[in-house]
Amino acid sequence: MQPVLIVLSATVIGLFLAPIYLFSAFSGCLLATFLGSCFFLLRKHSRIAAVLLFFCFLVLSNLHYSLFFPIRQDIIDIDSLARKVKITGELTDVRHLTEGRSWVEVLVDSVALKTQLLPLESSLRVRLYLEEGTDQLFPGDIISCRSRMRKPRLFGTPGEFNWPRYMTSQHVDMTAWVKNVEKIEVLGRINRFPDRVMAQWRSQVAATIQGLMPEDRAYLVRALVLGEGRVIPDGIRRTLASSGISHLFAISGLHLGMIALLGYRFLLSIYRRCPRLLQWKPPQRVLPLLLLPLLLVYLLLTGDAVSTRRAFSLAALGAFFLCWRYHVRPLMLLASLALLSLLVNPLLLWQAGWQLSFAGAAGILLWQPLWQNTGHHRSSFYRYPMQLFFVTSAAMLATLPLVLLDFHLFAPVGVLANLICVPLITLFALPVGFLGLLFHSVYSFPAEILFQLCGATLDFVLSLAQWFSTLPALGGSYVFLSSSQYMAVAIFVLPLLLLPQLTRTTIQRIIPICFLLTILLWQFPLPQTAPLSLTMFSVGQGESMLLKNNDGQAVLIDGGGFYSDRFDVGERLLAPAFGALGVSELSAVMLTHDDLDHRKGLIFILNHFPVREFWSGIPFEFLHHSLQKALINNNINIRIIPAGWSQVASWSVGTLDVYKSRIVDSNKNNSSLVLHVNIHNHDDLLLTGDLERDGVLTLLDEGISNPVSLLKVPHHGSKFSATDHLIDQLMPKFCFVSVGYQNRYHLPASEVVNYLQDKNIPLYRTDVSGSLQALLSENGWQVKHWRQGFFVDIAP
Numbered sequence: 001m002q003p004v005l006i007v008l009s010a011t012v013i014g015l016f017l018a019p020i021y022l023f024s025a026f027s028g029c030l031l032a033t034f035l036g037s038c039f040f041l042l043r044k045h046s047r048i049a050a051v052l053l054f055f056c057f058l059v060l061s062n063l064h065y066s067l068f069f070p071i072r073q074d075i076i077d078i079d080s081l082a083r084k085v086k087i088t089g090e091l092t093d094v095r096h097l098t099e100g101r102s103w104v105e106v107l108v109d110s111v112a113l114k115t116q117l118l119p120l121e122s123s124l125r126v127r128l129y130l131e132e133g134t135d136q137l138f139p140g141d142i143i144s145c146r147s148r149m150r151k152p153r154l155f156g157t158p159g160e161f162n163w164p165r166y167m168t169s170q171h172v173d174m175t176a177w178v179k180n181v182e183k184i185e186v187l188g189r190i191n192r193f194p195d196r197v198m199a200q201w202r203s204q205v206a207a208t209i210q211g212l213m214p215e216d217r218a219y220l221v222r223a224l225v226l227g228e229g230r231v232i233p234d235g236i237r238r239t240l241a242s243s244g245i246s247h248l249f250a251i252s253g254l255h256l257g258m259i260a261l262l263g264y265r266f267l268l269s270i271y272r273r274c275p276r277l278l279q280w281k282p283p284q285r286v287l288p289l290l291l292l293p294l295l296l297v298y299l300l301l302t303g304d305a306v307s308t309r310r311a312f313s314l315a316a317l318g319a320f321f322l323c324w325r326y327h328v329r330p331l332m333l334l335a336s337l338a339l340l341s342l343l344v345n346p347l348l349l350w351q352a353g354w355q356l357s358f359a360g361a362a363g364i365l366l367w368q369p370l371w372q373n374t375g376h377h378r379s380s381f382y383r384y385p386m387q388l389f390f391v392t393s394a395a396m397l398a399t400l401p402l403v404l405l406d407f408h409l410f411a412p413v414g415v416l417a418n419l420i421c422v423p424l425i426t427l428f429a430l431p432v433g434f435l436g437l438l439f440h441s442v443y444s445f446p447a448e449i450l451f452q453l454c455g456a457t458l459d460f461v462l463s464l465a466q467w468f469s470t471l472p473a474l475g476g477s478y479v480f481l482s483s484s485q486y487m488a489v490a491i492f493v494l495p496l497l498l499l500p501q502l503t504r505t506t507i508q509r510i511i512p513i514c515f516l517l518t519i520l521l522w523q524f525p526l527p528q529t530a531p532l533s534l535t536m537f538s539v540g541q542g543e544s545m546l547l548k549n550n551d552g553q554a555v556l557i558d559g560g561g562f563y564s565d566r567f568d569v570g571e572r573l574l575a576p577a578f579g580a581l582g583v584s585e586l587s588a589v590m591l592t593h594d595d596l597d598h599r600k601g602l603i604f605i606l607n608h609f610p611v612r613e614f615w616s617g618i619p620f621e622f623l624h625h626s627l628q629k630a631l632i633n634n635n636i637n638i639r640i641i642p643a644g645w646s647q648v649a650s651w652s653v654g655t656l657d658v659y660k661s662r663i664v665d666s667n668k669n670n671s672s673l674v675l676h677v678n679i680h681n682h683d684d685l686l687l688t689g690d691l692e693r694d695g696v697l698t699l700l701d702e703g704i705s706n707p708v709s710l711l712k713v714p715h716h717g718s719k720f721s722a723t724d725h726l727i728d729q730l731m732p733k734f735c736f737v738s739v740g741y742q743n744r745y746h747l748p749a750s751e752v753v754n755y756l757q758d759k760n761i762p763l764y765r766t767d768v769s770g771s772l773q774a775l776l777s778e779n780g781w782q783v784k785h786w787r788q789g790f791f792v793d794i795a796p
């Protein structure tokens with residue numbers, strides 16, 4: 001095995017282990033030094049040396065990961081303020097988003113609370129989000145504004161995207177938000193070349209494109225030509241993803257390669273007209289080097305994305321190797337680049353762009369014998385489509401596990417869609433748009449014509465994508481899997497990718513093993529052994545819980561939800577959590593009451609998971625229109641809970657009763673449904689929705705047959721919910737509460753927290769512990785919380 005592959009494998013494994021287990025700095029350095037010394041002493045023994053080299057880099061990569069997460073007390077102090085501060089610093093980057101929003105990155109050197117300067121250990125890199133407009137801001141501006149600064153943090157739910165790690169990989173320390181550019185004061189400017197020049201030119205080109213054509217078409221052109229894929233509206237983005245062609249609108253190695261090919265053809269035609277040049281050196285040794293400045297400018301213009309940086313690095317190294325007549329295997333070159341990038345920034349390993357870029361390129365190179373030799377003796381009319389089919393299939397197969405893991409989307413129609421759309425974009429739309437860029441600074445009229453041609457082509461591609469996405473059983477669909485199932489997909493794909501590289505004997509050995517491993521991993525996670533479990537998901541200032549029994553029944557109680565439409569709790573938190581927990585269908589979904597922070601996250605779940613029944617205390621015609629639409633579209637049975645206690649006969653473990661208050665109150669919180677589960681006559685649980693004082697007192701008057709061990713305190717721990725009456729009468733062993741981190745309502749109320757402390761009753765909170773899980777065993781309830789990919793016991 002090549003040393004590069006050994007080191008790359010060790011680095012990847014060491015980084016994957018790092019979030020679960022980190023070596024201490026002293027022991028890790030000592031172990032790495034020992035292994036490295038042994039490697040040099042025993043390097044003549046190839047197998048032993050390979051093992052030593054592997055474990056040495058595994059330890060080093062594990063240590064390297066920890067260096068990217070230093071504990072800075074100044075960041076902790078500013079975050080804990082939970083107040084607006086005045087920040088001053090240099091703007092370093094500007095990016096446009098959908099709906100006129102944008103973000104800028106600021107290198108902050110001054111933070112002040114009113115008139116008091118706060119101490120900083122060093123400059124902070126802050127990502128500042130703006131709701132409206134940034135056309136007046138460019139890199140090099142010295143700006144000042146007032147905003148609340150937040151440290152990126154996890155909600156703490158299974159399957160959640162690791163936002164803090166992503167921001168750290170972008171070298172961002174904190175985030176902030178302002179409404180519009182008018183809230184930002186520009187104090188001065190410094191010369192920041194070439195970033196400022198590129199940003200200004202990009203802004204001018206974007207304004208030209210935006211004024212030439214309809215808005216949606218302009219967004220597609222900007223995405224293709226300028227690399228501004230974030231401006232594409234969410235509806236169009238979903239259409240492109242469902243048809244499997246969204247990658248064509250994200251600047252990647254494909255786009256850089258096409259520009260390099262066109263440039264090479266153009267320079268080759270000139271080079272062949274000069275006999276002296278042909279006598280000097282062959283064109284294939286000189287022209288790639290001449291193209292590098294053009295590719296570098298395009299790389300900087302389109303935002304220096306990971307995939308284009310990888311493609312440019314490959315092009316640069318390939319150009320130098322051709323010039324020096326040095327032969328290197330493309331796969332080894334790709335592996336070397338992957339290793340170098342991880343040595344510089346190990347957090348790239350978790351970036352979807354890095355993963356898809358290298359996986360797609362590796363798949364294409366592994367299938368090189370297939371697409372390179374296909375139709376070798378046939379006409380171009382047959383050969384090129386077949387080669388495109390194999391290249392596209394190889395890239396899609398190699399990236400399939402990663403697409404499922406990162407985007408939870410499976411689009412079988414992508415192979416067919418790419419056969420048609422790739423030539424349209426790479427052979428026409430992209431060259432035309434790139435020529436428009438070249439003409440823009442010289443002569444605007446042909447540039448405008450070229451941009452309009454590019455836009456018309458992309459509009460046609462979008463129409464094709466809409467048609468492809470509607471094909472039955474072929475259009476994109478959401479898939480949420482457990483970690484073992486993602487691994488099963490990867491193991492299933494691996495031998496298919498390696499097939500052209502393997503001998504017949506190796507194929508006969510590897511494929512049966514991979515097939516068996518796929519089947520075994522797909523069966524995990526194992527069925528729940530505890531008779532009952534309650535999982536309270538950390539969904540911010542909202543509420544969502546999952547009740548499961550060992551007969552496979554699962555009831556979702558509420559779905560959380562934010563006021564902003566840009567973060568769907570159901571899609572971003574609940575659905576991945578269901579996949580991680582092995583929940584593929586729901587016996588019932590219960591809406592305690594129709595408040596946004598309980599209802600909004602349910603829409604995605606109702607649309608994408610099989611649900612047998614929907615329980616509500618509100619008649620269908622009074623439900624929110626989004627719920628009505630989801631229930632009708634998915635033909636879900638609706639059960640309206642009557643006043644008083646109602647037993648759910650279908651529940652198979654213990655008894656499950658739902659209560660609706662008999663009082664008529666304009667306050668919908670007091671109409672919240674209450675869920676009570678009795679299993680051992682002494683291990684009951686009670687979930688109280690958002691009941692307030694009148695609702696709680698009425699519930700107690702109705703009577704609860706048994707003591708309660710687990711109590712979900714009402715209304716997120718509000719002091720107006722008579723929680724003390726519940727505690728005095730029911731005397732639970734512990735309580736759960738779902739609240740958002742540093743929420744503006746200051747919940748749970750200090751009165752409730754202090755009262756529970758006085759009663760010596762533990763209160764478990766999602767803002768402190770993340771998602772909570774209570775498992776019922778012979779010894780009663782056991783409480784765990786989500787940490788580093790597992791539910792673990794909460795430390796006392």
